[in-house]
Amino acid sequence: MRPSGRQVAVRRFVGYVVLVFFALVFIAPFIITLVTSFKTDSDSTLNPLSPIPHPVTLSAWDQIFGIGSTASVTDIPRWLFNSAFVAVMITLARVVLDSLAGYALARLEFRGRKLIFAFIVATMAVPGVVLLIPQFLVLKQLHLFNSYPGMIIPIACDAVGIFLMRQFFLQVPVALEEAGRIDGASTWQIYWRIVLPAVRPGLITLTIISFQGSWNQFQFFLIATISPKYYTLTTGLANLVNGGLSSGNQFPLKLGASLLTIIPMAVMFFVLQKHLVRGRLEGAVKG
């Protein structure tokens, strides 16, 4: 027996209510964060749920950007610069190195290719979190600890990115390269002039997931540096919350700085969602 039109309408209505409820649960924390960053310390503690700051104040944002007389205990503009600088460098390196390796594994006939591919796939299973102590050790041995190169080089390529690029290169028609070869182009010319432009969507996807990963990176920077001058938004914020610098609750400041960490990802997410989703699914094996 088919359900009547009325039953279907009720069902759909209930479905919408549930969805809207969950959408609220997922979005509300961000709105609360935004609103709270315009509150005073006491207002944020006394009326945490109030949607309107009373009074509206820019003091948290003044502190974040070191504006005016509110002498800042933190150097958030520096964290912002470090986050951006390191993320851009890592992203550039990953785009270059991952696509080179991905191309070689997809198309070039060289001895040991199968072995290298198996090796790359195996490293995808290595949990980053157990590497923290030994990575610190290697950084110290190489005198890279507590420096920009030390924050960048160890994560300048990643197995997931190589795997992703290899998938994209496999989809390029072989005929394209053969034509180049017959015309006498070298392997490098074929890669640079013919194949690389053909995998533009892959490069965009890789750029986005690399930037997202290194902008949000926390655990590696935590062990790779110790001086406040190398704080990124994530390590600086963690230090701010874990004591050290804070006095009182300072929730408007902490939430404002959190928002500053979230906003670039939000912008990128809304503009380039399609690519992010694709990268996430193709890198699924990493988890």
Place this chain on the structure above:
Amino acid sequence: MATVPPAGGPVTAREELRAGPETAHNAGRPKAKSGRSPLHRGENLFGWLFVSPSVAILVLFMVIPIFLALYVSFTNWSGLTSPFSHSVQLVGLTNYRTLITKPGLYQTDFATSIRDNFYFFLFTVPLQTALALWLANLVNSRFLRAKGFFRTAFYFPSVTSSIAITIVFIFLFQGNGVVDSILGWFGVKGPDWVYDQSGVFTNILNALGISSPGWGNHMFIGLSLWNWVAGPSVGMCVVIILLVWTTSGTFMLFFLAAMQTIGEEVDEASSIDGATPWERFRFVTLPLLRPALVLVVTLGFISTWQVFDQIVLLGPQNPTTITPSYFAYQVSFQDSNFGAGAAVAFLLFCLIIFLTLLQRRFVKEDLTK
């Protein structure tokens, strides 16, 4: 290979390995070994040139560290000098003994971290999988308008910084904070959330008038049996909520990708047969989603044992929200006992690799069906 969802579905590395990279793209191309085609001259050199920077980095910062960790776990290295200097001594299994068999603070803390992470895993995996599946099913509905909006809303938290999100949650769950205010509307008074160390199971049993029975005092690897069965602490429940909230959006995408390959015909056919939405979901959609389900559950198995960032912020507030990965960090970088820290990390490494191998086996079996 036909089992791979064609449209943007998760591509798995192991399938590639099984099938060999040749099958897909090399058809109609001369094999490298027997009589290298003149067109492919120089590829040996370029191949190695192209992969060597990446391989060097992975070896230097991934492979060598694993062996170094193993070595350090047998020493008393304090992190100050080189681990190979004369002052560093090989101490055999001492570090492993302090963690597992020798009664003391480290044994208790290590046992607590294992217990906490176990309950975290036990609750997070089913909750995130169920929520992801349910949201995917709702969003995938044929009749839904504004699909993109809902999908975006659910997925957005997972692209943001774990540290920023944890700070937001600390604010939401503070005393008399947002969550307490909402509970207040219903006349409910919340617990101490982030700071509350009491186990959920213990609290329920206490409410029923049951306190620790005789056997509960029996010690087992540094914790009393009553402590082992205490369940996740209230503080850990906040971490569970936080992780379920951030990860279900990603897993929803996996399910959505799989659902799109099922196609509407199957759905419509069963709908004409008069199946209720629940029956349709249970007997038509769910069996077809099995590969995606196995993938999501096994990824959950692996990732829940690696939770770290959130714990760095919450662990110092509450000793019952500590995971082995954070414990290893704490022992190394705060107590300067890198030997014991490396031992924890290495044990965790073995556990996660074991789970990963299990996953590869399960997913493979499932895909070959």
